[in-house]
Amino acid sequence: MKTVLVVDDSRIMRNIVKNTFTSMNIPCQFVEAGNGKEAFQQLESQQIDLVLLDWNMPELSGLDLLKTIRSKEKYKALPVIMVTSEAARYNVIEALKNGATDYIIKPVNEKNFREKISKINF
Amino acid sequence: MSETKKKVNLFTNVMTSGKSLNGRDESQMDTLIRYILLNFLIFFGGTFLFAFGVNNLLHGQTIMGLADILMGTAAVTAFVVLRTNAPFVVSGLLTVIPFLFLCSFFTQSGGAQGSGILWAYSFPMMAIFLLGMNLGLALSGVLLAIMALTMFLPGFSPVVFERQFAYRAVGVYVLVLSITVMYEITKITKDKWVARLTRSLKAERDEIATMKDNLKVGLFMMDSSYAIQPLYSKALEEILSETNMQRRNFLDLLNSSIQQRERETLMDYFTMVFNRSYDAQMLEDINPLHQFTYVHGATDERKVLRCTFAPIQRDDGNVYVLGTVQNVTREVELQNQLEAEEGKRQDEMRSLFEVIHVEPRVLNDFIEDTEYEFERINDILKDNDRSSHDVMVDIYQSVHAMKSNAVILGLKSFSTKLHALEDEIRVMRDDDREVSFEDVLHVTVELDKLMRIKDGFSELIAKITSFGTGEAKMQEEHVLVQTLERTIERAGADLGKKANLVVKGIDARAVSSGPRRAMKEILMQLVRNAVYHGIEEPAFRLAKGKPELGSVSVSIELSDDKIVMQVSDDGRGLDFDAIREKARAMNLLSDPSDFEDKNALTQVLFAPGFSTAKKADMYAGRGIGLNLVKDRVKEMRGTIKLQSEDGKGTVFKVTIPAEAAMSTPVTA
């Protein structure tokens, strides 16, 4: 059973993620976090196999959270996928530069999500 | 100019007779070489000649001496002629012919030990190199004849040569002549070959140059220091409104178009391109210059440009970036125009079109979420205890949530409208002044419009899902379960409680034939209530030895002519003390003995405005919940019962006659 951490303050994301994993026959459970602090709490308290990170969040920005995650040795190999909007290509480059595994540009649908997931070795 | 440079320039000038010929032309190079050669020979040979001449005169060899000096003078004359515009062959002949005479004379006259003949050996090379194959060979032949005559014809020359000497002398001359001729032939062949090669190269280059210059797309190469390489397509100049871009820094050209921070990120991007860090598709996905507004540094002229970049490796082993630039201003304008026009006429059509790209399940979730947020907003609007300003603060959250969802699904026109509304509300929220009635009315009207669009989505879903009638019926109860799950999540999130929906059994017939809307509302209210009042905080539950995750169970049964809905929780049960308090405070019990009567207290729960929640917060706080349920149930001529066990949980049981499905709910 894989655990996916969805750091996003929107609910629709979770269902898309859930549906994608189901259709790929990868059993997984979901943990939510609405901001950076909660995300870290979740990371610290259980084994997380994949993080979905939205760029715009209150308090700690997606980029800062990514940097903090990568700064810890144990999370260096943790797959992190950034979710960002069309106008934010510069953000994606920064994210990749700072160690993001992959990215998704909105709109999000099962198909493009599936492609990204298959690239990661689960 | 430095002294050395002056000297070098003078030297060059002399050696080339001042002819600065364009190095491009093969034949002209050839001629230049001859000039240099002749000038060299004139200096070298001329010096010798004058030296010999003077020497001879001093030794009394007047004729020899004069001949030398005459030759020398001819050389000088040739030098002068070279510097004029006269054809080369004039100077050539001017030098070679006298030299021929000189050689012939020395050959024939013998000289010391017959050394006069040695002059002859220098003739073939000079003649052929200076005058070309034909003339040179002819004149060399003449000299050969004179030599042969001298060697073999008795009496021709004052000197008598031994046979062996004669054979050797002539033989070696022929050898030198042959070698020179061979060399000249190979040189001519090589020159022809080189000329042909050059022609074809030129032709290729011209072809490429023509293609490059007629390209409508700006094409260029960039090295690792972002310097634009000299060969770029002409279109690039037109697109960027710049000339002479070779060796200029590409990033500098974008100075007025991007921020400093963006420039740094762009450099990171190019590094990724150079290093091939990601595959081509991904690099294109993240390309920041995929579409951007180019602002010219000096003229401020604006264009919308599209760029692509790809790494290429050249023969020198270095990696360059091949960039293309297109002016897409017109296309973007057209598209915006189209969208604007479409937007005006076919707004709903467009939003429905966008919706098709979203999977039905996800779209359904989205619709449910949107309806949920809308209900929340409506509840806020109805709350008379709140000022309009606070109302705007609260509504903002819901509108923002709806917009975020729409963005995630790519429902562009819907999200754009939501965004506009969100902005308006934000202004009201941030402004200190009171929010006017007109403002609120405006927001209400805008919400109405948005909900109509949402209705359109619902209809679309209904059409899609009703395609298979069996499927459609199943969908309904699935949808109901999902709605209840969501309600529990939301309620739990609001209060920091954890609870799960447990479906004890749902009779599909009841869901499909019953008054679905009313049933859904009743169940939602009861479920919400269970989370709010029944389920305790996680810590409290753990302390009581209960699982941290509370459960709310739901069942819908159809028996004979009755639909029975049950909602039960494993929470704390009814808090009779709190109920008693509130009943007392609100004066809800007329009979004092009722305060001890659990049944009477239970009834109080359903009184309008009743709530035991301490804060008047969103849903449960205002206490309309159970009252609404009771009214609903009454309308449908049903009954509602509840049972509670302290610390164990509460059970609500709603029974409605099945035929309530037949009557339309408008008239009651």
Place this chain on the structure above:
Amino acid sequence: MEKYIQPFIDVCVSVFKDFIGAELVTGRPYFVDKNDPHEWDISAVIGLTGEARGAVVISMKRELSLKLTNALTGTEHKDLDDEVVDAIGEIINIIAGNAKRGLEESFRLVISLPTIVRGKGHTIMWPNEQARIICIPFKIFETETFCLSVAIDSSSGV
């Protein structure tokens, strides 16, 4: 839609003030579902056609209708009888009449004569299909409330 609603609101306020001598407190608009059961006892429906289609409905409970009749005619009634209906009709006609002038001049709208419906839980026939109604509550006589409900479809998309 706002441009149609606002004149109605203004007219209500002015008519109640001039005619009945009562101050109205305009409440915050909210949404009501067309299919929801309601508690009103009497409603007056004013239809709209032209560049927009829909209706404006003024609804109130029995008690308020009795008070209004009293204020208008000076008579006391115990029930919602024909005279009360007439009195309410009178008020609504004035409102519709005043609104008509403003709306028909500024927009291409035609306002119909009001029809009165009564009875607990009476059905209001809305001329359009969409389910949501905007309800603007008015407070009058301190304790009473009546509602101006609006559902309008505009062909110009506004």
